Amino acid sequence: MQIPFNIPFYSGNECNYIKQAFDNQQLSGDGIFTKKVSQTLETLFNSKKALLTHSCTAALEMCALLLDIKPGDEIIMPSFTFVSTANAFVLRGGIPVFVDIDPLTQNLDDQLVINALSSRTKAIVVVHYAGVSSNMNKLKDISMDKNIPLVEDAAQSIYACFNNLPLGSIGDMATVSFHETKNISCGEGGCLLLNDEKYIERAEMIREKGTNRSLFSRGQVDKYTWVDIGSSYLPGEVSAAFLCAQLERGKEITDIRLMNCRNYNSAFGDLSNGDIRLMYIPEWSSPNGHIYYFMCKSLKQRTEYIDYMRSKLVACVFHYVPLHSSPAGKKYGRTSGSMHNTDRAADCLVRLPVYPGVNTKLVSDHTINFFSQRY
Numbered sequence: 001m002q003i004p005f006n007i008p009f010y011s012g013n014e015c016n017y018i019k020q021a022f023d024n025q026q027l028s029g030d031g032i033f034t035k036k037v038s039q040t041l042e043t044l045f046n047s048k049k050a051l052l053t054h055s056c057t058a059a060l061e062m063c064a065l066l067l068d069i070k071p072g073d074e075i076i077m078p079s080f081t082f083v084s085t086a087n088a089f090v091l092r093g094g095i096p097v098f099v100d101i102d103p104l105t106q107n108l109d110d111q112l113v114i115n116a117l118s119s120r121t122k123a124i125v126v127v128h129y130a131g132v133s134s135n136m137n138k139l140k141d142i143s144m145d146k147n148i149p150l151v152e153d154a155a156q157s158i159y160a161c162f163n164n165l166p167l168g169s170i171g172d173m174a175t176v177s178f179h180e181t182k183n184i185s186c187g188e189g190g191c192l193l194l195n196d197e198k199y200i201e202r203a204e205m206i207r208e209k210g211t212n213r214s215l216f217s218r219g220q221v222d223k224y225t226w227v228d229i230g231s232s233y234l235p236g237e238v239s240a241a242f243l244c245a246q247l248e249r250g251k252e253i254t255d256i257r258l259m260n261c262r263n264y265n266s267a268f269g270d271l272s273n274g275d276i277r278l279m280y281i282p283e284w285s286s287p288n289g290h291i292y293y294f295m296c297k298s299l300k301q302r303t304e305y306i307d308y309m310r311s312k313l314v315a316c317v318f319h320y321v322p323l324h325s326s327p328a329g330k331k332y333g334r335t336s337g338s339m340h341n342t343d344r345a346a347d348c349l350v351r352l353p354v355y356p357g358v359n360t361k362l363v364s365d366h367t368i369n370f371f372s373q374r375y
């Protein structure tokens with residue numbers, strides 16, 4: 001491909017910091033780089049505690065453990081999301097209750113969340129698709145009114161805000177991804193953000209195989225032992241060192257991605273009169289340029305467009321297979337109401353490359369040619 005869908009950003013200091021981690025003679029987790037990155041994330045997300053994990057998936061699994069999800073408990077979430085949003089809870093016996101999305105933002109429709117509540121609802125998980133914020137006032141109101149914890153799957157949302165509040169800082173807890181495809185990455189990595197102090201001590205134990213090792217490291221107990229269920233969710237220092245270098249240029253990376261999105265928006269203004277529908281950003285949302293997408297009119301049009309772009313050596317891609325229609329989603333979850341908007345997003349949404357350095361002019365020119373020739 002002349003223009004691949006993603007090229008990971010290299011900030012310049014990653015290898016120096018990895019060498020430093022080696023020189024520090026600590027490659028396991030919770031060393032100097034882990035601590036530095038955690039502090040940076042706590043400031044960035046205005047969070048009570050940021051715990052680095054080896055993936056956003058791991059952080060979601062920690063949420064399910066922290067919330068004591070038991071067999072039969074229901075967790076309300078969108079179906080238009082990555083499998084880990086649901087799988088993390090299914091591992092504890094939870095039942096994902098899939099709710100349709102708002103066709104403008106592709107995020108949970110808050111009105112439908114109310115319809116999906118039951119006496120067994122134990123959590124609401126919101127996903128900020130493409131780094132565009134859900135209506136957090138409405139979801140927070142539902143969560144507080146019903147006393148049901150709100151989890152933000154902010155995998156895609158670093159540096160994005162809802163009414164100037166960082167996404168990931170509003171729910172009771174939140175998860176972030178540093179997978180290679182994300183704006184800020186360390187290959188595989190993630191973070192659990194805790195916005196309520198009551199979860200911190202137990203979360204540290206869950207992340208350390210169910211032991212109180214963190215208390216021991218801080219001199220708060222004289223030996224460490226097995227105290228709870230947990231697993232090995234702590235990443236090593238090599239990942240943290242890589243991430244440290246990325247975060248130093250995080251704002252700059254975000255600005256470049258946002259500029260690429262603006263370039264596409266200006267180029268496609270005329271097409272949005274009927275051929276396609278451009279991404280919608282609600283007034284409460286300041287996004288982070290994680291994804292640039294538009295909506296085609298039909299699956300047929302999208303398939304033709306993706307094939308045309310591939311013939312021009314440009315990779316444009318669709319996104320999720322909705323969880324409610326996946327084999328495991330059918331087996332472990334259930335739907336609440338119609339999934340019309342979710343199915344439509346699955347059929348019609350197409351993502352364009354936005355990584356720093358992508359030739360947006362070339363991608364735009366090919367796109368405009370396609371729609372002017374065929375539609």
Ligand SMILES: Cc1ncc(COP(=O)(O)O)c(C=O)c1O
Pocket residue numbers: 055056057058081082084085127153155156176177178179189190
């Ligand atoms: C919404 C959402 N949640 C969770 C994940 C899982 O992230 P990770 O690959 O870091 O486990 C992703 C990954 O793309 C995602 O998009």
